[in-house]
Amino acid sequence: QVQLVEFGGGLVQAGGSLRLSCTTSGGDFSTYAMGWFRQAPGKDREFVAGTNWNGGITTYRDSVKGRFLISRDNAKNTVYLQMNSLKPEDTAVYYCAAKYGGSGRDRLRGEYDYWGQGTQVIVSS
Secondary structure (H helix, E strand, O other): OOEEEEEOOEEEEOOOOEEEEEEEEOOOHHHEEEEEEEEOOOOOOEEEEEEOOOOOOEEEOHHHOOOEEEEEEOOOOEEEEEEOOOOHHHOEEEEEEEEEOOOOOOOOHHHOOEEOOOEEEEEEO
């Protein structure tokens, strides 16, 4: 059983930055593609970014391209989401997820095997 724990959420002004971290345990981290999703109140959970097992492949939703960066450190069993130029519409609970053997281009929620509990990000205008 793989467990994921997110860190780094908080309140930030528009234009600011935050870095989210997600640390895993209970599995071989390097065998999992990792993804970040988010869910705003009253909305469906949506894909934000994904990466393959070694960070060589990354995928982003269009609205965060050029502002967010996903990366991973397999030695630390951790995936990161660096979020820059934040906008109020980025406000959501952010979740990390793991997909065994994934490609790094996996955008569908149902493709992922394990999920963290989420961390709240609030961007004030």
